Amino acid sequence: MKKIEWNANGWTVIQESDPEKHILEITCLTEDGKVVEVRRRHNDGEEEKLKGKLDEDHSLPMAFEDFKKAIVKGEIKFK
Secondary structure, X not given: OOOOOOOOOEEEEEEOOEHHHOEOEEEEEEEOOEEEEEEXXXXXXXXXXXXXXXXXXXXXXXXXXHHHXXXXXXXXXXX
């Protein structure tokens, strides 16, 4: 994973795509200190907007700092 340049208001790229490894691009949108949307993009251009539940333990909207900690610790898994 690349070093993330976090944007506290706007879009942040969490993970860049890598077609050879079948890795998706993941971005998040932060507004007013909360992550309100996560987008998962496939290499073929298909895009899924994740709003609400991300996994069993994490839901949106989520405090920006809590989201950052969860991503850095690897607690949120994007498939």
